Amino acid sequence: MTSPASDGDARCLRATAPELGLGAFTDIPVPARVKVMGAMRVAPNATVAAWINQCVELCQPDGLYYCDGSEAERQELFAQGVKDGIFIKLNQEKLPGCFLHRSNTNDVARTEQCTFICTPNQDNAGPTNNWMESKAAYDKLRALYHGCMKGRTMYVVPFVMGPIGSPLAKVGIELTDSLYVAVNMSIMTRMGQVAWQQLGDDDQFTRCLHSVGDCNPDRRFICHFPFDNTIWSFGSGYGGNALLGKKCLALRIASFLGQQQGWLAEHMLLMGATNPQGQTTYVAAAFPSACGKTNFAMMIPPEQYRKAGWKITTLGDDIAWMWVDDQGKLRAINPEAGYFGVVPGTNFETNPNAMHCIARNTIYTNVALLPDGDVWWEGKTAKPPAECIDWTGQKWIVDCGRKAAHPNSRFTAPMINNPVLDQAANDPKGVVISAILFGGRRSSGIPLVFQAFNWVHGVYVGAVAGSETTAAASGAIGVVRRDPMAMLPFIGYNIRDYLTHWLRMGKRMSDAPRVFHVNWFRKGADGKFLWPGFGENMRVLEWIIARTHGHGSAHETPLGWMPGPGDINLDGLDFSTEQFQRAQALNTAELKEEVQGQGELFLKLGGDMPKELVFKREMFIGRI
Ligand code: OXD
Numbered sequence: 001m002t003s004p005a006s007d008g009d010a011r012c013l014r015a016t017a018p019e020l021g022l023g024a025f026t027d028i029p030v031p032a033r034v035k036v037m038g039a040m041r042v043a044p045n046a047t048v049a050a051w052i053n054q055c056v057e058l059c060q061p062d063g064l065y066y067c068d069g070s071e072a073e074r075q076e077l078f079a080q081g082v083k084d085g086i087f088i089k090l091n092q093e094k095l096p097g098c099f100l101h102r103s104n105t106n107d108v109a110r111t112e113q114c115t116f117i118c119t120p121n122q123d124n125a126g127p128t129n130n131w132m133e134s135k136a137a138y139d140k141l142r143a144l145y146h147g148c149m150k151g152r153t154m155y156v157v158p159f160v161m162g163p164i165g166s167p168l169a170k171v172g173i174e175l176t177d178s179l180y181v182a183v184n185m186s187i188m189t190r191m192g193q194v195a196w197q198q199l200g201d202d203d204q205f206t207r208c209l210h211s212v213g214d215c216n217p218d219r220r221f222i223c224h225f226p227f228d229n230t231i232w233s234f235g236s237g238y239g240g241n242a243l244l245g246k247k248c249l250a251l252r253i254a255s256f257l258g259q260q261q262g263w264l265a266e267h268m269l270l271m272g273a274t275n276p277q278g279q280t281t282y283v284a285a286a287f288p289s290a291c292g293k294t295n296f297a298m299m300i301p302p303e304q305y306r307k308a309g310w311k312i313t314t315l316g317d318d319i320a321w322m323w324v325d326d327q328g329k330l331r332a333i334n335p336e337a338g339y340f341g342v343v344p345g346t347n348f349e350t351n352p353n354a355m356h357c358i359a360r361n362t363i364y365t366n367v368a369l370l371p372d373g374d375v376w377w378e379g380k381t382a383k384p385p386a387e388c389i390d391w392t393g394q395k396w397i398v399d400c401g402r403k404a405a406h407p408n409s410r411f412t413a414p415m416i417n418n419p420v421l422d423q424a425a426n427d428p429k430g431v432v433i434s435a436i437l438f439g440g441r442r443s444s445g446i447p448l449v450f451q452a453f454n455w456v457h458g459v460y461v462g463a464v465a466g467s468e469t470t471a472a473a474s475g476a477i478g479v480v481r482r483d484p485m486a487m488l489p490f491i492g493y494n495i496r497d498y499l500t501h502w503l504r505m506g507k508r509m510s511d512a513p514r515v516f517h518v519n520w521f522r523k524g525a526d527g528k529f530l531w532p533g534f535g536e537n538m539r540v541l542e543w544i545i546a547r548t549h550g551h552g553s554a555h556e557t558p559l560g561w562m563p564g565p566g567d568i569n570l571d572g573l574d575f576s577t578e579q580f581q582r583a584q585a586l587n588t589a590e591l592k593e594e595v596q597g598q599g600e601l602f603l604k605l606g607g608d609m610p611k612e613l614v615f616k617r618e619m620f621i622g623r624i
């Protein structure tokens, strides 16, 4: 029988294990003063039990809540969250199962300046990461964690990243004092007993310890210990800093594991495009944070494409894990089970599928609350509401000059809400990737689309990609920075070894994906976007798919292969040949500026830039 959820005296209840389908299991010997909650009070093995116990001793929570990932548990946690003021229940007729959370106003985005790779030697972390020597980092954070959960509950959140049974699926366990984090993790990952089952006797799991602490930016540390498969995060409850399965595990730790084990963990969306003949081509695309990955992954093609039988399906909107299969093909899975997307700008024009995703069972963070319990954000409707409560909880009236929703307000929605979820989203074998796209937000200089000459050139194009910074990370907005493979804040080891790993992966593939670069954000002299974007990106994608399958025409340019106006289908679009030429124009002065900007990265790496990429740059200079 399942033990009662709130029975604090009955600890280490063996009775739950057979129900969970677990054979061997281990008691978790927590001190008697700790109130034990949740249905699943066993660990799959002694290593897990000992680690949980150590963290309990360090953080000294009053309660320990074992998450099993069930629907009943989720309801219980939401109810508790409403009682504690962590969640506001939204209008359940309009938004069934939806809740609003307002974060601390100092805790609204990833804080790259507080994010560290902690290794014995600085060279392990390389020139693009903040580094702390591992022992010094453990000492510093241990002092912060000491007693930090007194009066609080520690949630034990076991989770799996990746479809169950996938060769790349990884188990993590997050111990957190944030109920908000625990419920978000139940949406973003395959969370609960499934993780105990996946782990069994294995001691290979990512040890994730998280405390919001006193949410003081001066005591905020997001520390990764790749050699110990460990993440310690203190002082923030924000998604990318606190939902440790996401950026911390699925990118920073996983990129390190991938380098050791021969696979890739990338900041990429995954999508399928099915043509009228029923052939599906899978594409992975790396764009930096808040540059439209979710919109592209859920794109609705223009009407004429839909009528002709084209269909877009989503595998993932943020992270891809990719490996070379025994046929020499690159395969990919999405390790996540939900979307943590940027809300502002999302509406029925820009992304109707996302609007369907967030219509139920969704957590909204830092959006505005309307008088009828609905939510609002800039760009949701053309006409703003007359009044609302803004993301900070203050009364807001139209034209008051403040934003109602934070520019980095977010939704957390389960992927099963997606009306165009790809049928392979849960397939442990993943899908074969035919094309890789790199891109960013560039107002000038970079054309709409070009194709790299080959894999090594593609690695170069990805490595030097730049993008204007966004509100997804704290700091200046709109400044071009080099963001190799959109992974600059997420590479968990030395970028020199990361780029070399990409080059080596190419050698293992018999039929490597074709590589492209796209820029939906180029602007004209009038400051307006040159390309209409959103669903019309299907036209660019159709050309990409054609090139991937060995047809589709293009001409050679200094950047790579580029389509002219006759090579891309512009039918039915109010877009002249001249407009297309402007979106694709190459200008020698701008290309020279670009190659100079790329030099930033080369300087950072000093002599460590892989020589294949040095040669590619020389050749690019020669072509300009
Ligand atoms: C994200 C990010 O939240 O990249 O996906 O910041």
Ligand code: MN
Residues within 6 Å of the ligand: 267, 288, 289, 290, 318
């Ligand atoms: Mn992201």
